[in-house]
Amino acid sequence: MAPVDSVEMALSRAFATITGPTTPPRLRAAMRHAIFPAGARVRPRLAVAVASACAGHDSARALAVAVPLELVHCASLVHDDLPCFDNAPLRRGRPSVQAKYGESLAVLVGDALISSAFEVLGRACAEDPVLLPTIPMLATAVGARTGLVAGQAWEAEPHPDLASYHRAKTGALFEAAVCMGAVAGGGRPSAWTELGTTIGAAYQLADDILDLTASSSERGKPVGQDLLLGRPSAILELGIEGAYAAFQGAVARIPELVPVAPGSTRFRAWLAAALGRVFSPVHASASSVRVDATLSA
Amino acid sequence: MAPVDSVEMALSRAFATITGPTTPPRLRAAMRHAIFPAGARVRPRLAVAVASACAGHDSARALAVAVPLELVHCASLVHDDLPCFDNAPLRRGRPSVQAKYGESLAVLVGDALISSAFEVLGRACAEDPVLLPTIPMLATAVGARTGLVAGQAWEAEPHPDLASYHRAKTGALFEAAVCMGAVAGGGRPSAWTELGTTIGAAYQLADDILDLTASSSERGKPVGQDLLLGRPSAILELGIEGAYAAFQGAVARIPELVPVAPGSTRFRAWLAAALGRVFSPVHASASSVRVDATLSA
Numbered sequence: 026m027a028p029v030d031s032v033e034m035a036l037s038r039a040f041a042t043i044t045g046p047t048t049p050p051r052l053r054a055a056m057r058h059a060i061f062p063a064g065a066r067v068r069p070r071l072a073v074a075v076a077s078a079c080a081g082h083d084s085a086r087a088l089a090v091a092v093p094l095e096l097v098h099c100a101s102l103v104h105d106d107l108p109c110f111d112n113a114p115l116r117r118g119r120p121s122v123q124a125k126y127g128e129s130l131a132v133l134v135g136d137a138l139i140s141s142a143f144e145v146l147g148r149a150c151a152e153d154p155v156l157l158p159t160i161p162m163l164a165t166a167v168g169a170r171t172g173l174v175a176g177q178a179w180e181a182e183p184h185p186d187l188a189s190y191h192r193a194k195t196g197a198l199f200e201a202a203v204c205m206g207a208v209a210g211g212g213r214p215s216a217w218t219e220l221g222t223t224i225g226a227a228y229q230l231a232d233d234i235l236d237l238t239a240s241s242s243e244r245g246k247p248v249g250q251d252l253l254l255g256r257p258s259a260i261l262e263l264g265i266e267g268a269y270a271a272f273q274g275a276v277a278r279i280p281e282l283v284p285v286a287p288g289s290t291r292f293r294a295w296l297a298a299a300l301g302r303v304f305s306p307v308h309a310s311a312s313s314v315r316v317d318a319t320l321s322a
Numbered sequence: 323m324a325p326v327d328s329v330e331m332a333l334s335r336a337f338a339t340i341t342g343p344t345t346p347p348r349l350r351a352a353m354r355h356a357i358f359p360a361g362a363r364v365r366p367r368l369a370v371a372v373a374s375a376c377a378g379h380d381s382a383r384a385l386a387v388a389v390p391l392e393l394v395h396c397a398s399l400v401h402d403d404l405p406c407f408d409n410a411p412l413r414r415g416r417p418s419v420q421a422k423y424g425e426s427l428a429v430l431v432g433d434a435l436i437s438s439a440f441e442v443l444g445r446a447c448a449e450d451p452v453l454l455p456t457i458p459m460l461a462t463a464v465g466a467r468t469g470l471v472a473g474q475a476w477e478a479e480p481h482p483d484l485a486s487y488h489r490a491k492t493g494a495l496f497e498a499a500v501c502m503g504a505v506a507g508g509g510r511p512s513a514w515t516e517l518g519t520t521i522g523a524a525y526q527l528a529d530d531i532l533d534l535t536a537s538s539s540e541r542g543k544p545v546g547q548d549l550l551l552g553r554p555s556a557i558l559e560l561g562i563e564g565a566y567a568a569f570q571g572a573v574a575r576i577p578e579l580v581p582v583a584p585g586s587t588r589f590r591a592w593l594a595a596a597l598g599r600v601f602s603p604v605h606a607s608a609s610s611v612r613v614d615a616t617l618s619a
Contacts, residue, residue: 043465043466043467044466044467045467047467047468047472047486047490048466048467048472048475049466049472049475049476049478049479049482050479051475051478051479052466052471052472052475052478053466056466100433104429104433107429109424109425109426109429110426110429127406127478128406129406129407129474129477129478130475130478132401132404132406132407132429132432133466133471133474133475135429135433136397136401136432136433136436136464136470136471137464137465137466137471139433139436139437140436140440140461140464140465140469140471141461141465141466143437143440143444143457143461144457144458144461144462144465147440147444147447147454147457147458147461148457148458150444150447150454150457151454151455151457151458154451154454157444157447157448157451158448160440160441160444160445160447160448160457161441161444161445161448164437164438164440164441164444165441167433167434167437168340168434168437168438168441169340169341169345169349169350169353169430169434169438170340170341170342170344170345171344172437173433174349174430174433174434174437175344175345175346175349177426177430178345178346178348178349178427178430179346180426181346181348181349181424181426181427182346182347182348185346189344193344
């Protein structure tokens with residue numbers, strides 16, 4: 026399995042191709058700020074891990090699909106932080122792109138990263154047509170039917186369906202990560218879809234819970250935003266205990282959904298460790314809320 | 323050569339695939355508003371015409387590259403009209419997307435159209451790998467090096483170079499249109515690049531001139547914006563007479579830049595008619611300015 030550094034190195038190489046000496050300097054600085062330094066890189070690492078699981082060894086193709094996944098993820102964060110959405114001053118513990126470079130450049134950074142994702146992937150497909158099915162996969166994860174854009178747009182509807190909203194806003198890119206990883210590793214993408222959906226669901230439930238229970242410094246971004254902005258949230262729909270239960274249900278299903286593959290044992294161990302790190306604040310906050318509930322009972 | 327209706331029909335078919343029953347209804351309405359009814363469709367029609375010129379007959383592949391070109395063009399108009407850029411209330415003689423649907427949906431419509439353009443093109447490439455080189459061509463025309471995004475970002479720099487700004491903001495998509503059309507028609511893209519660059523230059527000079535000389539109702543969008551928003555403009559750099567001279571120079575070079583191709587005679591006639599329609603308001607306003615200059619001399 027490729028270590029995390031190979032993802033970072035691939036992102037650095039990609040940055041050097043999607044920008045250049047003719048890129049306006051402030052745009053280039055804002056794009057760099059949007060991509061580096063690393064967030065958790067969960068989606069590209071997941072794609073690399075799935076590719077290795079399918080191939081039974083490291084897949085050289087995996088990084089070609091990992092980079093575009095992270096670029097569209099960064100694009101979605103930059104646009105989500107815009108004044109017309111979350112108006113967030115912080116991201117990854119630093120000023121957001123819109124706070125540091127202004128709204129106009131934040132719009133352009135997002136546009137550039139979406140386009141760059143397809144440029145990187147398109148060039149990879151031209152060299153290696155095996156990867157061609159990953160272009161519609163990535164586009165579906167971004168787009169207006171069931172992708173990130175659809176997810177964000179549900180917030181503008183009077184009665185959004187929470188499951189559709191969450192699946193589009195968070196699940197779609199996890200589904201793309203596992204499916205694109207499967208293509209890169211020579212596996213069967215459809216065998217991996219439900220794993221991606223379920224990781225996405227757990228991730229979104231964790232996000233909803235931590236938005237209520239964590240501090241801004243723990244999260245590196247503003248908290249309490251769902252209630253403040255009137256967004257659909259598992260907390261509002263299920264209550265905090267219900268949201269925990271749903272989160273734990275999703276987390277419990279994840280290992281069962283790993284398909285049979287040459288490297289699935291190693292993949293399962295990797296996934297448990299990776300998600301353990303990501304989800305540990307939720308488990309910690311779950312116990313503290315249970316203590317609160319017991320004390321106040 | 324495919325008539326304009328085939329471009330409209332292809333755009334309608336594409337709209338039905340990039341949106342669907344799961345698309346949030348307001349997002350879908352806003353995307354429709356961004357694409358229909360037709361603008362001049364200059365870029366997709368140019369791509370179709372170049373493909374036919376290269377092939378010597380109608381190219382079935384041409385529409386596959388024409389649609390994504392128009393989708394990214396529509397995306398750029400929607401984002402240009404945002405409050406943080408032009409804050410334009412009008413586009414194509416109707417309320418702009420941001421005026422009618424609000425800023426948030428306008429951001430999302432642009433994102434969806436960029437992603438959809440690559441989805442449509444990616445699916446076409448999967449069926450017909452001959453088209454694969456067109457993905458980086460389109461991405462270059464959108465991106466942060468020399469594309470639309472770079473062009474718009476030059477406005478955020480203290481001392482933008484007018485030629486780089488114009489070439490990126492307008493020329494890049496015309497270059498992509500001719501080069502992608504050449505690929506679709508089996509021609510040599512590099513033979514067509516300079517024609518695209520020069521059509522783009524004439525187009526941008528026309529835009530700068532009409533921003534000063536035409537009325538808002540003639541243009542279907544606000545006028546006087548370059549001076550109002552302090553944007554780099556050929557008028558500011560060259561004066562109105564200098565901008566006319568540059569425009570006429572570019573227009574005069576266009577026919578000479580059409581490469582030898584099986585259908586180049588028919589293409590030349592088509593191009594003269596198409597650009598004649600687009601540029602006639604500039605020629606008309608040129609005579610009126612000359613009359614004004616003579617009267618005031």
